Amino acid sequence: MSFMIPEKDWFKAPDKGEKSWIAIGFIWCLVLFFSMPIWHIYGKQNSSSESYRVKPEDFSARVMKFVETNSIGKDGNTPIVQPKPGGHAYVMGGGYIWYPILKLKKGNEYILHISSTDYQHGFSLQGEAGINMNFQILPGYDHVLKITPTTSGTFNIVCNEFCGARHHVMTGKILVED
Amino acid sequence: MSSIAGFLKGNFLPGQSRSCDTTGLPVCNTASLYIRLNAVIAVVSLLIGAIAAILIALTRWPAVHLLPAEWFYRFLTVHGFNMLIFWIIFLEIGILYFVATTLLNSRLFSKAIAAISFALMLIGMIMVNAMIFTGQADVLFTSYVPLMAHPLFYLGIILFAVGALLGVANFFLTIHIARRDKTYEGPFPLVVFGAITAAVIAVVTILHGAVVLIPTLLWSAGLLETIDPGFYRVVWWGLGHMSQQINVAAMISVWYFMFSLIVGAKPLNHAVCRGAFILYILFINLASAHHLLVDPGVSTEWKIWNTSYAMYLAVLASMLHGFTVPGALEVAMRKKGYRQGLFGWLAAAPWSNPGFSGVFMAMVMFGFIGGITGVTIGTEQISIITHNTLKLPAHFHGTVVAGTTLTFMALAYYVVPLIFQKDWYAKGLLRLQPYIFAIGIFTVIIGMQFAGSAGIPRRHWDISFAGTPIPITPMESGWLALVGIGGVIAFLGLLIFLLATVATVFFGRSNKGRPMEDWGGVKDISAGAGTWTKEDDHKTPGTWALVMILLTCFVVYFFANWKALADVWWVH
């Protein structure tokens, strides 16, 4: 049977056709690889390399301070907070809520810190015009993103990492004005 | 089909083997028993997983929204474990025993190891399911810390893994005695080589599992203070995604086996095929990083390097098999006389043979869906727009369901009659089964793929977010409806397979003493089709056309995702 023992002289160099396919495949694999470093140079969307260890209670304290100094109002019980363009902004996940609501200005870069006070969460930004961006957050890690909103409107944050029985109610908001 | 038992002496003990009435291949009685036992529990797992599948699929269909939230997550955990772990791994242990004994003309090394291995795996499986169903392990199959389950849940996984490791050890020891006793000649047959690849990878992944799950067990039992969630993710995915390489290697071995069995296909070039398997081992770690591309705690350089090792050679390996497997089929068909045009050989293939149609469709869906989407969503920056969306389950239902599961069912159409010595029930219906399942799962995947492109998360009970004013477009609910509708069709496909298997195993007509009822092969019409030269052994114009279409789809999908990424906010 042919899946049985190969012939005695089974070790043969690939023939022309096989060689061509290996070459084509290999070139494509190099394209796959180089697309990543190249995008780091020319592209505007790159995952962040910056993160710090932080105790959840320390992160929580920094968020409270951020809210105190920059709060401009409330939506229900959740404060709406407007950080300075170029400044630090915080969003904290935990207890099935995202806290607080951010108000940003389109076209400005912010240093966004995201972390969790309890379980792992998925920070998933959802908006019109197909905007969808996703970042993992872990308790004990301050995940730092230098982020620039390029569209305006109301954006929702949903949790896309399972975090318990009420995971699906975990939503938040980011407002972006022109 | 000729037998090797005739001219080489096996190492069977007297009365402990038989010769297969269909193929003439030797069958070790002990191996045969444990292949049956592992296969039976695999099928039970598939049944549990399938029931969970239909329930969760109907929950994600917004118009139906079947389960309450708690049970949705619970059945999602049931589905992940029973499908991805229990169904696949029980069957793979059976396949390893089959390959090492029957294909190498050897007895199984140890009955005791096989028994302990099976018992541990079974106990582990029962413990895990018991913990999930009693609500003490609502953590999904990734069990990301600090979500915590009952200690018996982690213990169950560990017992299962130890059992699987023993099964793999038994496989290696069987190969060892086959070599020692010279039960076969020359290098390993290709199918054995592929199985060895799968087994080597299995050992590495199970060790990763030990590194992460033993501390987690201690933590859950209160003996360890904390487990770092970043550490957990890195090592867990060393288990979680590397183990998918086991499935790939096992599945591709089955492809070679089946095409050889049904149409007499031979590997085009043994060196290329083996080299491609070795690449899986060398680049085994590759995909583990794909889950961590938008994680904190790992650097950009780490991500890019671990995503590809600079050149994606495991992807190249799959591209090579994607060429040599259909190529082998094409050459065999042409040699039999089907030489018209580019695709005459394909048109004349035995499409009503479920062993053939299942494997062929699995190959196409694995390549076109699983492969292309996997590489793309596993690209560092593209992960920003795909991480944890429904595009992920779209990808792995293309690999491990449309690929591996469909392949293993196709294999069963041959192995059940040979190992259980029963002819299939309901053969007419079974000829349709691969098509029903393929259409269903394809529909599920399309629904998930497009819902995921719209940002809809995976593992999520309610995409209207429990009454918060987040707009869900009719389009998006439409894609999710496809998940439900496709789910019903795929479930029917599985059900036909499961019921027929049970009926056959328990009540099927015995085929002892005669060949199994054939599913239908391909007639040799080469007389009069002209001469066949040595060059023709490598002429594969139809396969070239297929792989160029594949490459085109790959390029288009890959760059379309970069384009989509370019449209989102700036971030670095």
Ligand code: HEM
């Ligand atoms: C009738 C066939 C099947 C259907 C309809 C189906 C459907 C689904 C659905 C709807 C989900 C949930 C997606 C989500 O909300 O995140 C899912 C998840 C999953 N499925 Fe399947 N599936 C089927 C077969 C399989 C098979 C055969 C396997 C493995 C061999 C498998 C492996 C998985 C895994 C690993 C998950 C992820 C679980 C998790 O996120 O924790 N499925 N499937």
Ligand SMILES: [Cu+2]
């Ligand atoms: Cu969550």
